[in-house]
Amino acid sequence: MIIDKKLSRLLENEEPSIQELRNIAKNMGIKLKRSMRKKDIIKVIKNKLLQLKEEGLITDTTNQLSYQMPKISRIDLVENKNELLNENLLVITSVNANWIFAFWNFSKELLKKINKIPENAKMIMRFYDITNKDFPIDEANRIYESINDLREYKSYYFFVPSSNTEYIGEIGYLDYDKNFIPLIRSNKLKMPSDNLNISENIIFYDVKTSKKKKIRKKVNINIIEKIPSIANGNMTLPQLGDRPPISGGGSFVWNLYSLNRGIKK
Amino acid sequence: MNKGKILFVLHSHLPYVRHPDYEEFMEERWLFEAITETYVPLIRMFKNLERKEIDFKLTMSFSPTLIEMLNSIDLQEKYIRYLKKIIELSEKEYEKTKDEELIKHKMADYYKNNFKEILEIFEKEYNKNILNAFKEYEEKGYLELITTSATHAVLPLYSEYPEVIKMQIKYGLETFKKFFGHYPKGFWLPEMGYYEGLDNYLKEFGLEYFFVEKEGLIYGNPYPIYDVYNPVITNSKMFVFSRDKENNIEIFDTESGYLNDPRYREFYRDIGFDRDYEYIKDYIDKSGVRCNTGIKYHKITGKDKELYDKLLYDIDEAYAAVKEDADDFVQKRVNQLRKLNEKYPGLNPVMTYAFDTEFFGHWWYEGIMFLEKVIEYVYNSNNIELKHPQNILSEIEEVQMMTPAKSSWGINGFFEEWINGNNDWIYPAIYEMVEILKKKINKKWNEQEKNIILLMIKELMLAQSSDWAFIISSGTTVEYAVNRIKTHVKRFFELNAMLESGKIEKNKLKYYMWVDKIFDNIDYSDIM
Numbered sequence: 001m002i003i004d005k006k007l008s009r010l011l012e013n014e015e016p017s018i019q020e021l022r023n024i025a026k027n028m029g030i031k032l033k034r035s036m037r038k039k040d041i042i043k044v045i046k047n048k049l050l051q052l053k054e055e056g057l058i059t060d061t062t063n064q065l066s067y068q069m070p071k072i073s074r075i076d077l078v079e080n081k082n083e084l085l086n087e088n089l090l091v092i093t094s095v096n097a098n099w100i101f102a103f104w105n106f107s108k109e110l111l112k113k114i115n116k117i118p119e120n121a122k123m124i125m126r127f128y129d130i131t132n133k134d135f136p137i138d139e140a141n142r143i144y145e146s147i148n149d150l151r152e153y154k155s156y157y158f159f160v161p162s163s164n165t166e167y168i169g170e171i172g173y174l175d176y177d178k179n180f181i182p183l184i185r186s187n188k189l190k191m192p193s194d195n196l197n198i199s200e201n202i203i204f205y206d207v208k209t210s211k212k213k214k215i216r217k218k219v220n221i222n223i224i225e226k227i228p229s230i231a232n233g234n235m236t237l238p239q240l241g242d243r244p245p246i247s248g249g250g251s252f253v254w255n256l257y258s259l260n261r262g263i264k265k
Numbered sequence: 266m267n268k269g270k271i272l273f274v275l276h277s278h279l280p281y282v283r284h285p286d287y288e289e290f291m292e293e294r295w296l297f298e299a300i301t302e303t304y305v306p307l308i309r310m311f312k313n314l315e316r317k318e319i320d321f322k323l324t325m326s327f328s329p330t331l332i333e334m335l336n337s338i339d340l341q342e343k344y345i346r347y348l349k350k351i352i353e354l355s356e357k358e359y360e361k362t363k364d365e366e367l368i369k370h371k372m373a374d375y376y377k378n379n380f381k382e383i384l385e386i387f388e389k390e391y392n393k394n395i396l397n398a399f400k401e402y403e404e405k406g407y408l409e410l411i412t413t414s415a416t417h418a419v420l421p422l423y424s425e426y427p428e429v430i431k432m433q434i435k436y437g438l439e440t441f442k443k444f445f446g447h448y449p450k451g452f453w454l455p456e457m458g459y460y461e462g463l464d465n466y467l468k469e470f471g472l473e474y475f476f477v478e479k480e481g482l483i484y485g486n487p488y489p490i491y492d493v494y495n496p497v498i499t500n501s502k503m504f505v506f507s508r509d510k511e512n513n514i515e516i517f518d519t520e521s522g523y524l525n526d527p528r529y530r531e532f533y534r535d536i537g538f539d540r541d542y543e544y545i546k547d548y549i550d551k552s553g554v555r556c557n558t559g560i561k562y563h564k565i566t567g568k569d570k571e572l573y574d575k576l577l578y579d580i581d582e583a584y585a586a587v588k589e590d591a592d593d594f595v596q597k598r599v600n601q602l603r604k605l606n607e608k609y610p611g612l613n614p615v616m617t618y619a620f621d622t623e624f625f626g627h628w629w630y631e632g633i634m635f636l637e638k639v640i641e642y643v644y645n646s647n648n649i650e651l652k653h654p655q656n657i658l659s660e661i662e663e664v665q666m667m668t669p670a671k672s673s674w675g676i677n678g679f680f681e682e683w684i685n686g687n688n689d690w691i692y693p694a695i696y697e698m699v700e701i702l703k704k705k706i707n708k709k710w711n712e713q714e715k716n717i718i719l720l721m722i723k724e725l726m727l728a729q730s731s732d733w734a735f736i737i738s739s740g741t742t743v744e745y746a747v748n749r750i751k752t753h754v755k756r757f758f759e760l761n762a763m764l765e766s767g768k769i770e771k772n773k774l775k776y777y778m779w780v781d782k783i784f785d786n787i788d789y790s791d792i793m
Contacts, residue, residue, distance in 0.1 A: 087700065089696065089700065091425065091692070091693075091696055093422060093425075093680075093692070094421075094671065094679070094680065095679065095680055095684045095685070096677055096679035096680065096681055097679065101684050101689055103689070103692060103693045103696075105693065105697065155690075155693065157686075164670075190460070190461060190671065191671075192480075192484070192670060192671035192672060192678075192679055193485075193486075193670045193671070194480075195484065196483060196484065196488050197484070197486045197487050197488055198487065198488050199487035199488065201487070202487065202665060203665070203666040204663045204664065205498050205502075205663065205664050205665075205666045206662065206663055207661055207662055207663065207664060208662065212666065213663075217490060219488055219490055220608070221488065223492060225483075
């Protein structure tokens with residue numbers, strides 16, 4: 001689990017409310033008892049942080065980005081939950097070449113099943129690299145498994161090591177014998193590429209005759225690629241990368257001052 | 266030297282911010298400012314160039330939401346009321362600045378005349394519908410007009426749903442045709458968002474070309490042998506142009522781009538914030554919230570200057586900067602062409618420059634003057650020439666075939682601005698709406714029920730507008746963006762409940778049809 005170090009600062013330097021502490025614990029996958037007091041919760045969180053630190057899983061994001069994002073809490077879009085879809089849905093979509101955003105919805109039937117999963121069994125996500133495979137899951141090139149318990153979440157960001165790869169995801173749990181029991185399967189996702197695909201085999205298309213012609217041609221590449229700013233996310237991927245000098249989208253919300261053109265009062 | 270072809274693409278888009286249930290609505294000013302500072306000045310630029318007998322070639326994309334707003338009678342009336350108020354203010358300013366600095370008074374005079382001229386063009390020349398101007402210049406052969414998806418949805422985010430992709434494309438094309446009388450040949454991918462396979466859908470709708478960001482081409486398969494300097498063709502026989510990203514930066518870059526010249530107008534210093542409240546209150550938002558009026562007396566002056574410390578703006582001084590910058594830009598293109606000629610002998614390189622239209626004029630006040638000068642200088646150059654995509658494609662005999670990569674023109678070339686911890690809550694709701702709609706759409710419904718489904722499609726598409734997620738990311742008018750999404754989702758579920766229960770609330774239906782009056786009567790039956 002990768003977690004933002006500012007949490008530890010919050011615990012040490014500031015005076016969080018019990019609700020904030022409960023939220024932090026929830027985000028870290030810690031189950032709390034109703035009767036727990038503030039100092040007990042802090043203790044549990046600190047222990048968890050210590051454990052994560054020992055495992056080398058805490059990433060300090062403090063000095064990486066200066067762009068301040070507005071904080072928006074999760075929003076209940078529809079008041080009457082009964083109107084929402086009572087179906088299983090697991091969607092994976094690419095944020096960039098290495099980050100996947102996944103979100104899911106469980107039907108009432110599946111929720112019942114999930115409630116019966118033993119408490120000590122983690123609900124996890126698996127990603128199957130199925131690039132160039134006809135029988136995806138069984139013949140996956142590689143399988144990646146998340147570490148943290150997803151039971152309390154409805155969405156999550158995952159880092160996947162290979163770009164330009166096709167994935168299928170599954171949410172499931174590990175049983176007593178460490179067998180993965182899938183509960184729900186996602187769509188197939190092709191991740192963006194961030195590699196140059198150099199090939200000397202070029203196909204030319206003749207516009208008049210509609211004929212294709214294969215040629216071998218040495219490709220002369222001397223372009224300079226920008227080093228991408230890594231989306232240094234924790235589980236909610238709250239930060240954007242460095243603001244680029246050019247940006248697409250929303251010409252009316254272009255904020256020149258967020259891009260350092262002078263000083264805004 | 267082989268001639269270089271320059272392709273200027275201006276993408277004009279605003280989200281649907283029409284609020285007919287309010288006499289005035291703050292976000293409608295986005296449209297009004299765009300008309301005043303960008304669209305009408307562009308029309309004026311066309312007139313100037315035509316008068317000088319300069320055969321300019323520009324490609325312009327109009328988003329369906331913008332088309333619908335520019336064609337909306339109530340927005341046209343509101344705009345005239347808005348502009349007349351600004352003219353009234355500029356007249357007051359003309360009097361008031363008589364006792365102030367000379368340059369200020371000169372600028373007050375300029376604004377007064379400028380706004381009056383804009384009113385004349387808008388109201389008298391084009392009868393309140395400036396789409397007619399763009400149509401006119403298309404018919405004269407100066408413009409090539411294209412469009413984009415219905416509500417500017419970032420299409421790769423919905424690649425799982427061909428129905429959504431087709432709906433967004435089809436509603437976009439139909440809206441374009443309704444106003445311009447023909448289908449376009451090209452398509453602007455919202456936020457330049459592309460994914461493998463999208464070309465098939467575009468082809469299905471009879472389109473011939475689209476644009477991708479540089480990442481889309483250089484990370485494609487295989488690498489394009491001419492980099493971004495020649496179109497390529499996909500397996501589905503769609504032509505693809507790619508943006509000359511690094512060289513777009515010369516214009517855009519907020520550190521070193523032309524728009525930072527200290528002589529240019531300072532966007533954030535506006536009399537809407539500077540003048541006494543009592544004086545300005547009739548010209549800002551009705552709620553009393555101060556906002557831009559479009560009358561600005563200060564120049565950028567320097568990055569290190571606080572807003573209160575900016576010096577006075579002089580349009581003539583700015584115009585001198587425009588000429589220098591335009592000349593510099595064109596010179597750099599000629600130098601770039603020389604290098605490209607060495608690297609790709611035998612090729613007439615295509616250099617594609619694509620921008621949000623509103624960047625010129627609205628954000629960079631002198632941007633349209635800059636464009637005009639660039640066009641003039643290119644026209645007089647022996648080495649480079651302006652072209653339309655169709656001119657370029659008609660001259661192509663052989664083209665490299667390749668598959669572009671998933672990409673956008675956002676941060677790092679991907680989708681981080683539209684999916685992040687602040688706005689990702691949008692997508693589960695939208696996907697649920699799509700799932701629900703998919704189930705409804707194939708059933709048989711009576712006319713009234715069909716209308717409800719049309720409304721549900723409209724609510725879904727309005728929620729999908731890329732602007733809401735982007736606004737939340739950029740932290741500008743976040744509350745409005747959040748409310749818009751919530752509103753469309755809420756309405757969708759209300760409509761769904763009506764269909765499910767059979768209890769039709771006629772007044773509510775009527776209201777929903779009236780309040781967002783777009784995409785009426787588009788047949789969805791062949792999509793889902």
